[in-house]
Amino acid sequence: MSKTRITVAKGDGIGPEIMDATLRIILAAGAQIEIDEIEVGEKVYLAGNTAGISKEAWDTIIRNKIFLKAPITTPQGGGYKSLNVTTRKTLALYANVRPCRSLHPFVETKHPVMDVVIIRENEEDLYAGIEHQQTDEVVQCLKLISRPGSEKIIRYAFEYARAYNRKKVTCFTKDNIMKQTDGLFHKIFDEIGAEYPDIEKEHWIVDIGAAKLADTPEAFDVIVMPNLYGDVLSDVAAQITGSVGLAGSANIGDEYAMFEAIHGSAPRRAGQNVANPSGLLQGAILMLIHIGQGDVAERVQNAWLKTLEDGIHTYDIYKEGVSKQKVGTSEFADAVIARL
């Protein structure tokens, strides 16, 4: 099998540690990949590049098409652009897929039977990044929703549901207030949903939908939503499975794809070998499936599940009575590798 060349960025904060753990695990499992490492994020920003990425690094991403990215830190202040958002938009990664599943009884959670996939629109909404100062005292940001963008993500959600044998697709919007923008998203959900008679459909206003998700996540299956709601509610969904550190994310476009953890760079935990590499590992598993190495993905997933089942837990999911051993980032990786 020929190797797939991928781009890897180790990022900031806990990024390098969780990336090392992730790469060690997938390579040990037999991932057929060749790695081009690029430098992005804080160091690049602070060296004066407000985009956080060099021209050469971009060329590498474009050439390889597949990008595995650790969390990065964007410095505070007006001048810096979020590289996450730039990458998603420049590469037209319109779908952000975030599976959030409970691993009860192996990982402590108040929501033992949840298995939700959040499919988040990834290019539009308030993330269009258009902000301006209108007067000395008034600032504005544009929320943008387009028909093609909404069609693409909503069709993706229904196709995903079919491919993964999911029964229901739910849509969240605030279209009782944003009748034109969120109204368009909801309308297109109804239109496209009609083409999928085999799949159950429902819509909730995002406020009460979010409340239900936080309280009874077992009532949901696939949920599709505009960018910002998806940002907030995927963190909620991941966290209530046990930890925001457990979920990975696939950013999918027609030509490119980027894989990452859903959490941030957690600078306060950096360099201490404590972070949970599971989120990025889950991102890497989604990548392996995407590049046609589903067998390797399955091997990694099973070893990862076995590690958690054996109670070998990082601090974020460690609970007396459930966990057996509290381990650091690299020991967790060793434990997964031992179970491959």
Place this chain on the structure above:
Amino acid sequence: MSKTRITVAKGDGIGPEIMDATLRIILAAGAQIEIDEIEVGEKVYLAGNTAGISKEAWDTIIRNKIFLKAPITTPQGGGYKSLNVTTRKTLALYANVRPCRSLHPFVETKHPVMDVVIIRENEEDLYAGIEHQQTDEVVQCLKLISRPGSEKIIRYAFEYARAYNRKKVTCFTKDNIMKQTDGLFHKIFDEIGAEYPDIEKEHWIVDIGAAKLADTPEAFDVIVMPNLYGDVLSDVAAQITGSVGLAGSANIGDEYAMFEAIHGSAPRRAGQNVANPSGLLQGAILMLIHIGQGDVAERVQNAWLKTLEDGIHTYDIYKEGVSKQKVGTSEFADAVIARL
């Protein structure tokens, strides 16, 4: 004691039932109020008034200054304006205060020790209501944040914390993306926070903040945030105390005030005498405090707590083993009145 004249709207869906229950309870408790009832909502909309309210009804609201409002239904479709939002903006009700407290062990909840007050900016953000169609396929909505608006709500949150002996005020924004709009809100939080050295302050990006709120609400005290985040996260917070039907809300301005439940009109439950009147009753309690009838408010609150403690529960919070008796809306009101 002279009576306070208030405006009451019974609203749509479950509105009339929960309003009847609420008024019966507070009058039985000795509330010194005189009531002007107005008609707003669905019937008015469908009679061709796209604002959902008549000129005379507005005049009544303006004259009485205090408005107790049941949930209303805004018909689907582009032409209708949300009366909730119109009222908040026209009356300059800049602060939306939503206390969300668990009543463990009397009401079943996964979060037994939570006691959070969400203070939501109530006039700006995407609720400014400025949407337009840019091209055939692109629609936009303006998110607006102003310095005076942000100062007002943030100062309100700190003053509230002081008045109610709260230890911490947390701010949620997405200022890593919306650097100008949410950035301004965050900056003003830091500025005004500095004037309150006695109160602990913290800021979370709204995604991870929401995740923490949904998972460990006991870590929060007062939380101040822009309008839309507050809309979504107050429903989340209320729901995880046991039911979105338990929380009331005070919409406070310099001259006017409106009190309501935080939930909607639940048309599917209407006319069945099943709805939980607690949310609107909590709104009424906040109103009684606001108009200087704190003694009556306390009497109502204690009787309400005793009713819940006695396991007399509406369907939404009924749980075998915790609840003793499943009651309807009017029986719940009777039970509260019997405990005054």
